[in-house]
Amino acid sequence: SQTIHQWPATLVQPVGSPLSLECTVEGTSNPNLYWYRQAAGRGLQLLFYSVGIGQISSEVPQNLSASRPQDRQFILSSKKLLLSDSGFYLCAWSRDRWETQYFGPGTRLLVL
Amino acid sequence: SQQGEEDPQALSIQEGENATMNCSYKTSINNLQWYRQNSGRGLVHLILIRSNEREKHSGRLRVTLDTSKKSSSLLITASRAADTASYFCATNSNYQLIWGAGTKLIIKP
Numbered sequence: 001s002q003t004i005h006q007w008p009a010t011l012v013q014p015v016g017s018p019l020s021l022e023c024t025v026e027g028t029s030n031p032n033l034y035w036y037r038q039a040a041g042r043g044l045q046l047l048f049y050s051v052g053i054g055q056i057s058s059e060v061p062q063n064l065s066a067s068r069p070q071d072r073q074f075i076l077s078s079k080k081l082l083l084s085d086s087g088f089y090l091c092a093w094s095r096d097r098w099e100t101q102y103f104g105p106g107t108r109l110l111v112l
Numbered sequence: 113s114q115q116g117e118e119d120p121q122a123l124s125i126q127e128g129e130n131a132t133m134n135c136s137y138k139t140s141i142n143n144l145q146w147y148r149q150n151s152g153r154g155l156v157h158l159i160l161i162r163s164n165e166r167e168k169h170s171g172r173l174r175v176t177l178d179t180s181k182k183s184s185s186l187l188i189t190a191s192r193a194a195d196t197a198s199y200f201c202a203t204n205s206n207y208q209l210i211w212g213a214g215t216k217l218i219i220k221p
Contacts, residue, residue: 006154043200043211044155090154098204100145103154 002027006091006104013111019064019078021107023091026072031093033074034101035066038088050074051097086111117212118201124218131188133215135201136181142204144184146175149198149214158186158199191219 003026013019025031032051036044046059048066056066063082067075074091088108092101119134135144143162147155159175161168161184168175174187188195198214 041213041216043213044202045211046209088152092155098207098209099143100157100160101147101155101209102157103147105154106152108152 002093002102004091004093004102004104006089006107008107009105010108011110013081013109015083015111016080019076019081019085019109021076021089021091021109023074023076023104024072025074025093028072028093028095030071031095032097033068034092034094035074035076036090036092038090038106040088044090047076049097081111083111085109118199118215120215121213122216122218124220125191127191127193127219127221129191131191131195131217131219133186133199133217135184135186135203135212137184137201137203137205137210138182139203139205141179144175144177145202145204145209146173146184146186147200147202149200151197155200188217191217193219193221195219 005024034049035047037047038044048058050056050068053068064078088106090106091104094101117136125131141163143160145160146158149155159168159170161175161177172189177184196219198216200214202209202211
């Protein structure tokens with residue numbers, strides 16, 4: 001069976017510090033991978049998606065970047081965090097693009 | 113309003129009652145997906161219904177799709193306390209997935 005891991009679960013970072021959130025998927029190959037951000041009480045905002053190694057599509061211009069160094073690894077990064085980067089970050093994968101998505105447990109980021 | 117908008121924003125019912133949530137969208141879609149999110153957790157996929165389907169069932173869940181009205185409904189029958197969560201619809205249109213803001217469902221014991 002497939003599983004998706006995200007870490008850390010919670011992160012408190014000062015403004016201006018770097019960020020690296022990691023997501024890995026097990027039990028499948030060549031997954032479509034997604035990074036979302038969710039503000040409190042809101043829906044999901046797609047940040048990045050990837051259909052293969054090194055292939056990243058950015059949906060929203062912002063302070064964040066993503067990389068996919070391996071088939072089942074997706075990393076969300078920032079060089080300098082802003083207060084507005086606070087939120088709940090979710091990684092997801094799907095077999096077919098934009099079809100059923102399977103989510104990780106999420107990372108709650110608080111930038112102070 | 114945005115694509116994939118849920119209604120109502122919040123719903124509180126007694127355990128054992130049925131809960132109905134609606135989702136409206138604006139453009140043509142390939143499929144519509146419903147997800148559940150428990151507080152502070154990741155989302156869990158419930159049902160995917162394609163544009164050529166009108167109704168799908170999964171256990172106590174029933175989803176309908178009316179493409180002429182550009183709307184979908186999620187019915188949860190015989191609700192349980194464990195159904196307390198936020199429910200989101202997501203529409204697959206033009207090779208993107210657009211999410212609504214969700215319906216917060218509270219089941220009172």
